[in-house]
Amino acid sequence: MLPYTPRRGTKKIGPNMAALFKARKVCSALGIAVGCATRSLTQLAALPELHQMLRQTCRDYADKELAPIAGQLDKTHTFPAKQIRELGAMGVMAVEVPESLGGAGMDYLAYSLAVEELSRGCASTGVIVSVNNSLYLGPVLKFGTDEQKKQWITPFTTGERVGCFALSEPGNGSDAGAASTMARQEGDCWVLNGTKAWITNSYDASAAVVLATTDKTLKHKGISAFLLPMPHPGLSLGKREDKLGIRASSTANLILDDCRIPHGNLLGQCGMGFKIAMQTLDSGRIGIASQALGIAQASLDCAADYAHKRSAFGAPIAKMQAIQEAAMAKLSASEAATFVSHQAIQVLGGMGYVTDMPAERHYRDARITEIYEGTSEIQRLVIANQVLKEYQ
């Protein structure tokens, strides 16, 4: 069940604890040795000065430039073009790209910190930054030729242009080894056919890394990666998905209909596509973990701030005993609703996140049941009183 833990006498997490918490999360999100993995967490909590300055800069930017507009961006589903250009100028759109190609030339810890701090201000901006860095620039940097890097990386470091990553399809998401999008050779071109789904940045991107099957008989070893300029003849975009969250980033299908690209647009070798995709996602994970951390931190900040200000029964709610057992029926039913609708979205995957299916509405609707007609905390209070009465 939902792990509701009461906050007795809520204490604001001190700076050292917060740093340790974050360090631990980053560590487990990386899942691999962080160069200094043998050191203790306390040492990791003290970031190198360079990274501290970077974090502070990104935090200042998020506080001053992102947080104030995040609500509006969400409401209007607006791509934050100005902010992305500013972040590009700061080097944040290409953190791990070498300076020679126009990037900031920093490491994955710097990238993780940047995404975390920016996501705290605006989660949509965080995902736009993350996708450009990890999912688009990442594979080109790792697998591109020098010529490809110049053409497909440098213009995408400034924030003027962003890229996207096209792996998922309507028929396969987690099962990435079954790409039904096909690529065949015709003269000096590759011809792409198929549909890609759930592509973040689709409506705002100027290029995509597209995974397509070049040899069906080889199964996942027959998938290859391609560089696709956007817009391009033979490429059209599906409708913009109306999402529950991260609404300032665009998500849509990429529809490829005899889409012709030059032979030199193959990324890496033929058949390397699956490996490229997996490696890309492995490092992209850090970006999303950092984004999640940033969102969590923002929620925590919001709740803590609110708890201190909101008075109920003459005292800030932060000071109250939160758990006393209360109306069990309402309590367990409302929590069940949230839990089940939460799981329902998980079951539907991407479809659970868009307004075409009612799952996202159930999730949003369920949430209020824990709040109105007596908050869950009040229910617990009532239950506790009942229990105590029975013992008198």
Add this chain to the structure above:
Amino acid sequence: MTARVLVGVKRVIDYAVKIRVKPDNTGVVTDGVKHSMNPFCEIAVEEAVRLKEKKLVQEVVAVSCGPQQVQETIRTALAMGADRGIHVEVSGKDYDSLGPLQVSKILAALAKKEEASLIILGKQAIDDDCNQTGQMTAALLDWPQGTFASELVIEGDKVKVVREIDGGLETIKLNMPVVVTADLRLNTPRYATLPNIMKAKKKKIANMKPGDLGVDMTSRVEVLRVDEPPQRQAGVKVESVEDLVSKLKEAGRI
């Protein structure tokens, strides 16, 4: 081209922090509290860096006085584009009693040592709100001063400064070398870029003590007590204009 600009940067409690007075009323709580560069000093650094980008000055030197932690503030200035830093070590009791008089003596000595022809400072610090350091520095050096600058233009060996004054805007022309203090509308400071943050790491920060510059750190000011401002009293609602007038008369306001 002007050779060198000296920019003073002060490490202060961050503007967003809720200030708390120490229980013994000797000062405010600074332990564990977020500090950052004084916002007007940021504007000063930004102006100096812009002058360098326009190739009107050759070198921007960022200076700060205080304990070890002020090095972070100097690094921020370097990340914004200053070329090198000078950390004048002041700690303990000297730091507690550090004020505009000592700082301006230090800046004057450094200006002579570094052969600077332009000093840009923030108009005031947001912790003590003194608004004295720029003026004192100019007086000690016998240099002209352009304070509360909302515009700064170098014209040959002269500096045109537009000053924000009570009556509006005043434009003056000063012969270099000059001291200028930055006001809010002078510019909007940049965010440090990641490459510049990296480069800042390699830039040099020189260390020295006030004694090296022959500066006496004795303060002429003694802080007797620090108190919180009085709590804001609840207002009083009145029913009519007559009520309002009589209440104001009662309070001796009219």
